[in-house]
Amino acid sequence: xxxxxxxxxFDAHNPYELAGFWLQVLKAERPDDDHPGDPYASVPADGxxxxxxxxxxxxxxxxxxxLDLVPETTRDEEVxxxxxxxxxxxxxxxxxxxxxxxxxxxxxxxxxxxxxGEAERTTDS
Numbered sequence: 001x002x003x004x005x006x007x008x009x010f011d012a013h014n015p016y017e018l019a020g021f022w023l024q025v026l027k028a029e030r031p032d033d034d035h036p037g038d039p040y041a042s043v044p045a046d047g048x049x050x051x052x053x054x055x056x057x058x059x060x061x062x063x064x065x066x067l068d069l070v071p072e073t074t075r076d077e078e079v080x081x082x083x084x085x086x087x088x089x090x091x092x093x094x095x096x097x098x099x100x101x102x103x104x105x106x107x108x109x110x111x112x113x114x115x116x117g118e119a120e121r122t123t124d125s
Contacts, residue, residue: 005048008067010110011055015041018052018108024085025069026050059109067112068101075102075116082114 012018019041023030026045034041039054071078079102090111091103102114
């Protein structure tokens with residue numbers, strides 16, 4: 001038997017607002033059944049749903065799981081755009097040779113990585 005990933009869930013203080021950030025990042029449409037104040041908000045993304053669930057606990061340590069994103073543009077262009085949306089850079093792991101990634105945080109502090117875009121990748125990546 002085989003299982004498939006249907007949903008990746010993150011805790012959020014404000015699920016609707018945080019989903020709004022991720023809807024922009026993933027260029028997705030907000031589902032009709034998501035409303036401000038709901039305890040859940042979802043972002044449909046390439047066969048997997050990213051779900052934000054109401055939880056008022058403070059985030060105090062690094063996420064044990066995170067998303068790795070491959071942009072349609074370059075990594076550096078994507079990082080610059082994400083900063084305008086409210087993301088922050090947590091760790092810059094870019095190398096002088098162009099390889100590497102950038103660890104970012106969404107507006108509630110959840111980590112995610114921006115890898116090089118497809119056009120930037122080579123066979124030695």
